[in-house]
Amino acid sequence: MNSDTTRHLEAILFVAEEPVNTEELAEVLEVPVSDVIAGLDELSRTLTDDRGIVLKQVGGGWRLYTHEDALPYLERYASTDRVKRLSNAAMETLSVVAYRQPVSRGQIAEIRGVDSDHAVRTLERRELVREVGRAPGPGQAVLYGTTPTFLEKMGISAVADLPPLADHVPPAEIMETLEMPMRPESSSSGSTNS
Amino acid sequence: MNSDTTRHLEAILFVAEEPVNTEELAEVLEVPVSDVIAGLDELSRTLTDDRGIVLKQVGGGWRLYTHEDALPYLERYASTDRVKRLSNAAMETLSVVAYRQPVSRGQIAEIRGVDSDHAVRTLERRELVREVGRAPGPGQAVLYGTTPTFLEKMGISAVADLPPLADHVPPAEIMETLEMPMRPESSSSGSTNS
Amino acid sequence: MTFEVRTRVFEGPLDLLLQLITSHQVEITELSLVGIVNEYVQFIDEMKELDIEGTSEFLLIAATLIQMKARHLLPDDEPIDLDDELALAEERDRLLARLLACLTFKDVAAVLRHRMDAASRNVPRLVGLPDHVVPPIPDVIIPVDADGLAAVAHRLFTTQFEEPDVDHLDLTLPSVQDAMVDLQGRMASTVTSDFDEIVAHCTRDVEVVAYFLALLELARWGIVRVEQEQMNSSIHIEYDETAADQRFRAMVELDGER
Numbered sequence: 074m075n076s077d078t079t080r081h082l083e084a085i086l087f088v089a090e091e092p093v094n095t096e097e098l099a100e101v102l103e104v105p106v107s108d109v110i111a112g113l114d115e116l117s118r119t120l121t122d123d124r125g126i127v128l129k130q131v132g133g134g135w136r137l138y139t140h141e142d143a144l145p146y147l148e149r150y151a152s153t154d155r156v157k158r159l160s161n162a163a164m165e166t167l168s169v170v171a172y173r174q175p176v177s178r179g180q181i182a183e184i185r186g187v188d189s190d191h192a193v194r195t196l197e198r199r200e201l202v203r204e205v206g207r208a209p210g211p212g213q214a215v216l217y218g219t220t221p222t223f224l225e226k227m228g229i230s231a232v233a234d235l236p237p238l239a240d241h242v243p244p245a246e247i248m249e250t251l252e253m254p255m256r257p258e259s260s261s262s263g264s265t266n267s
Numbered sequence: 268m269n270s271d272t273t274r275h276l277e278a279i280l281f282v283a284e285e286p287v288n289t290e291e292l293a294e295v296l297e298v299p300v301s302d303v304i305a306g307l308d309e310l311s312r313t314l315t316d317d318r319g320i321v322l323k324q325v326g327g328g329w330r331l332y333t334h335e336d337a338l339p340y341l342e343r344y345a346s347t348d349r350v351k352r353l354s355n356a357a358m359e360t361l362s363v364v365a366y367r368q369p370v371s372r373g374q375i376a377e378i379r380g381v382d383s384d385h386a387v388r389t390l391e392r393r394e395l396v397r398e399v400g401r402a403p404g405p406g407q408a409v410l411y412g413t414t415p416t417f418l419e420k421m422g423i424s425a426v427a428d429l430p431p432l433a434d435h436v437p438p439a440e441i442m443e444t445l446e447m448p449m450r451p452e453s454s455s456s457g458s459t460n461s
Numbered sequence: 462m463t464f465e466v467r468t469r470v471f472e473g474p475l476d477l478l479l480q481l482i483t484s485h486q487v488e489i490t491e492l493s494l495v496g497i498v499n500e501y502v503q504f505i506d507e508m509k510e511l512d513i514e515g516t517s518e519f520l521l522i523a524a525t526l527i528q529m530k531a532r533h534l535l536p537d538d539e540p541i542d543l544d545d546e547l548a549l550a551e552e553r554d555r556l557l558a559r560l561l562a563c564l565t566f567k568d569v570a571a572v573l574r575h576r577m578d579a580a581s582r583n584v585p586r587l588v589g590l591p592d593h594v595v596p597p598i599p600d601v602i603i604p605v606d607a608d609g610l611a612a613v614a615h616r617l618f619t620t621q622f623e624e625p626d627v628d629h630l631d632l633t634l635p636s637v638q639d640a641m642v643d644l645q646g647r648m649a650s651t652v653t654s655d656f657d658e659i660v661a662h663c664t665r666d667v668e669v670v671a672y673f674l675a676l677l678e679l680a681r682w683g684i685v686r687v688e689q690e691q692m693n694s695s696i697h698i699e700y701d702e703t704a705a706d707q708r709f710r711a712m713v714e715l716d717g718e719r
Binding site: 281282284321323325330331332333334335337338341352353355358359361362363365366377378379380381382419420421422423429430432435436437 | 473474475476522559561562563564565566567568569570571572573574576577579580581582583584585586587588589590591
Binding site: 075077079080081082083084085087088089093101102119123124125126137139140142143146147149150151153160161162165185186187191194 | 271273274275276277278279281282283284287291294295296313317318319320331333334336337340341343344345389391392393394
């Protein structure tokens with residue numbers, strides 16, 4: 074039977090994006106560091122060799138990893154990523170990065186009005202956007218920009234070649250098309266223009 | 268002692284960023300679907316209540332989540348505000364789409380008595396609803412339905428798992444309240460009361 | 462006496478009507494359509510100061526309500542057109558059905574929200590693959606060209622998402638009051654006219670509805686007489702100068718008393 078501390082430790086390490094040190098864990102859980110150490114020890118014993126996840130101490134903190142035996146399956150899972158067409162969320166996020174780069178996740182979320190972290194990650198994985206720097210000031214948020222792959226896919230040679238936005242008022246029918254979820258046909262140029 | 272399949276299942280679900288269905292898991296692990304089902308069952312039993320992680324069947328697949336008891340600590344750890352709550356308008360629109368799908372914007376507006384385009388767009392951006400087809404006949408209105416993300420956010424695995432709508436039809440006395448002022452007889456200096 | 466509902470937030474005409482009806486629930490026996498219609502119409506007059514979407518819908522429902530009210534106010538010995546009666550009954554049933562559907566979905570929406578809140582207490586992992594697993598980069602199709610991307614960006618940068626329901630709406634509502642003044646003025650000079658002529662200058666449906674409401678109101682005061690041979694035929698309007706004068710004098714006296 075695991076203690077509450079151990080269960081909460083596991084939950085925090087499950088969602089953490091980087092190693093978390095014992096002091097930080099103690100602060101979040103509001104328990105003494107000694108309890109955290111005991112909890113990590115208990116968690117480590119729970120996650121023995123017959124589990125798919127292991128607890129490791131890295132870079133001055135603790136982090137959960139998949140068991141190394143599972144590596145071939147993870148690779149296969151990753152390569153079955155069949156989603157090829159960008160979702161509307163990803164498209165919107167891409168357009169924000171393209172026109173506002175360098176831009177942070179927070180700024181993207183503000184412009185789109187919805188949390189965009191997942192879309193950013195999708196775009197990163199497809200090498201359409203990448204980290205291009207850090208914001209000055211506290212927090213040092215990661216700033217994103219577009220990649221050469223993005224330019225290639227768009228058929229342009231530099232970000233400066235993107236259509237200017239200021240005088241870009243799309244014709245009504247294009248706007249209408251965009252209101253609808255984007256469909257493959259929508260990019261084909263219409264024959265008639267009002 | 269967990270089987271290899273169970274361990275590898277746990278590793279895959281640990282890295283997966285969306286629910287994974289049994290067929291996909293079987294393909295990645297190169298085992299029959301029945302083994303996957305047995306493995307999921309074993310994993311579910313391993314992840315009992317004294318663990319920080321739970322296995323849930325949602326959105327047509329399986330996904331690992333943190334135990335709900337850990338939520339306050341996670342919020343303190345990430346210190347990011349959670350996803351913005353949907354407005355009442357968006358929530359009502361979502362309900363109409365969920366129970367009336369496939370449904371057009373016009374039909375939604377008819378039911379809600381108010382233009383719902385903005386709400387539909389918000390739901391689309393949050394990937395809770397999407398275009399699922401076009402109405403036959405002139406106009407070819409876009410028809411909307413819910414997404415797997417919707418099912419996951421509801422914590423259910425199919426639309427059929429939604430509470431029956433019939434349970435929410437207003438009780439007789441409310442119907443009477445509504446009908447009363449509209450009865451032709453109600454305002455005439457009526458002598459008889461039914 | 463103020464209506465408590467006035468301070469409440471409501472969304473759309475059905476919502477408003479529901480609130481008006483249910484706010485009377487305590488005094489159910491005294492419920493009267495006339496009272497509700499009056500309150501509803503009063504709201505429409507005040508709507509210019511409120512940010513409400515779907516305004517034409519408000520007016521259309523009001524028109525139905527007023528029709529029903531007008532039917533109630535007819536003297537019993539007035540001959541009843543059965544077709545009109547049937548049409549009105551259908552309209553009433555339709556409105557009732559819509560109110561019920563609206564209520565049902567409001568109720569279930571609360572349940573779905575509750576479920577969603579409960580489900581969101583379980584947090585998924587979004588970190589993805591460990592760094593040492595390097596999957597092949599999936600090929601990707603960007604479903605638009607550069608112009609399309611610009612259009613997406615343009616739409617995003619010009620849309621204010623934090624203040625929904627306002628900026629994309631035309632909130633300049635026609636005033637029923639103004640329509641009444643205009644209508645009465647024109648009728649005083651032409652004496653007879655028909656509705657199509659009266660609204661010939663209107664460019665929006667909602668303006669036509671405002672004139673229709675104005676017409677019903679003037680008819681109620683007896684200032685105009687309205688005739689329509691059959692449904693969908695033109696509405697003939699006749700001005701009653703005597704009634705208008707009486708009404709005018711009554712208004713002046715009322716003003717003088719203040």
